Amino acid sequence: MNIEEKKFFAFRKTFPAYSQCIYMNHAAVSPLSQNVKNSLINYWRNRSHIPVDIYPSIMDTLEEFKEMICKLIHAKNSDEIAIIPNTSSGLNIVASGLKWKKGDRIILNTMEFPANVYPFMNLEKRGIIIDWVKPVNGKIQVKDIESLVTNKTRLLSISFVQFINGFKADLEAIGKLCKQKGIWFVVDGIQGVGAIPIDVMKCNIDAFVSGGHKWLMWPMGTGFLYTNKKLLSNIQPTYAGWLSVKNSWDFFDYKLNFLDTAEKFQPGTLNFMGLVAAHKMLSIFLELKIENIFHRILSLTDILIHGINNLSIKIITPEHKSIRSGIISIEVPDPEKIFDELYANHIFAALREGIIRFSIHCTNTTEDIEKVLRCLKEITKRNIK
Numbered sequence: 001m002n003i004e005e006k007k008f009f010a011f012r013k014t015f016p017a018y019s020q021c022i023y024m025n026h027a028a029v030s031p032l033s034q035n036v037k038n039s040l041i042n043y044w045r046n047r048s049h050i051p052v053d054i055y056p057s058i059m060d061t062l063e064e065f066k067e068m069i070c071k072l073i074h075a076k077n078s079d080e081i082a083i084i085p086n087t088s089s090g091l092n093i094v095a096s097g098l099k100w101k102k103g104d105r106i107i108l109n110t111m112e113f114p115a116n117v118y119p120f121m122n123l124e125k126r127g128i129i130i131d132w133v134k135p136v137n138g139k140i141q142v143k144d145i146e147s148l149v150t151n152k153t154r155l156l157s158i159s160f161v162q163f164i165n166g167f168k169a170d171l172e173a174i175g176k177l178c179k180q181k182g183i184w185f186v187v188d189g190i191q192g193v194g195a196i197p198i199d200v201m202k203c204n205i206d207a208f209v210s211g212g213h214k215w216l217m218w219p220m221g222t223g224f225l226y227t228n229k230k231l232l233s234n235i236q237p238t239y240a241g242w243l244s245v246k247n248s249w250d251f252f253d254y255k256l257n258f259l260d261t262a263e264k265f266q267p268g269t270l271n272f273m274g275l276v277a278a279h280k281m282l283s284i285f286l287e288l289k290i291e292n293i294f295h296r297i298l299s300l301t302d303i304l305i306h307g308i309n310n311l312s313i314k315i316i317t318p319e320h321k322s323i324r325s326g327i328i329s330i331e332v333p334d335p336e337k338i339f340d341e342l343y344a345n346h347i348f349a350a351l352r353e354g355i356i357r358f359s360i361h362c363t364n365t366t367e368d369i370e371k372v373l374r375c376l377k378e379i380t381k382r383n384i385k
Helices: 003-012 034-048 055-073 087-097 142-146 171-181 229-234 272-288 290-310 335-344 366-383
Strands: 081-084 105-109 129-133 153-159 184-188 207-211 223-227 327-331 350-352 355-359
Touching: 003 272, 003 290, 034 272, 055 081, 055 223, 055 272, 081 087, 087 184, 087 207, 087 223, 142 171, 153 171, 171 184, 272 290, 290 327, 290 366, 335 350, 335 355, 335 366
Parallel strands: 105 129, 105 153, 153 184, 184 207
Antiparallel strands: 081 223, 207 223, 327 355, 350 355
16 A cells, blocks of 8 residues: 555545445535534534634634635635635626626526526526537537637526536636637536645636535535636626625624625625635645546546446446546436445445445545446346346
8 A cells, every 4th residue: 555545545434424335426515524523513612612702713713713714716816715604606607797798698508406597597587598518428518619609698607517428628728718608617616626636727617516424525505716816807696695795894884885806795704613624624635736636546447347338237427537437326216225235235326316326535445346246247147137
């Protein structure tokens, strides 16, 4: 076992869930680490004893957390980061905050999770038109996106990784196209960030949104929104709070002058309890390095793909490494029955739209993969004729 493997093994041991089952459902929600528990207990201790009000120290933690998010996604500075409760909140901030004209067009695709659809469909009542890219063999082609671009196209939104089959979009190529055409480029990052390296500047991404409870292993209700300076200045908040304005501590000033930073999207008190736990987890992720995490995930998914192919089970995940993530999805007869049998064998995957989805993180092991393959072999022997 090399040094990197030892680090991942030690990290794995901080999660009680992994000693109880084979957990491969990180694309839904990740288990919580003992590190999270310790952070929450420490927060409780500080808030339950004098001085109780620990706002100044929490604000220091918040600023450090935003700087860490910048390192995670290679953003320029923390002024471009807002802390939000979930992906849907961030996408709604972008969709509702831009100035739209009747007849403006938005490009989406038909593989998206609804969180990256409904905020934009909600604009149709204002005369906005949605153009839909259809996947080809489970992939979104850049040329198919380009074919839909018109002089009325204002925005394109796409997931970093598709939740059903794990297809990883070519964000750099899409970002280049959007920049050339003068289109806002928005990315729903929740199925990729934490597991796959991302550089928002290199990819010309205008807005990157993610909740943290999946691959980042943060508590639910924690997430972030990145908006570059150009997009930030074009978004007018549709709801206001005392902390979204300048001179917010001058309580009776009553001037609705929004901040010039992404903090204008933080109208009130944040989920500080979740934030301190997320801060701890992100520090560990940055120490492990996302590049190393992704390399491990790809190595583990290589083993799973090879084994599933040997069982003659249909894989619907695009298998080439350049477009792959930690999600491996399979299509089988009677998926509900096979899913239930996996669960009965203490293998936690997901069943989505008749597809069985395994989502593998750096905390999984080759032994996990081997057990899944042995179980699939026995199950399919009984169920697939």
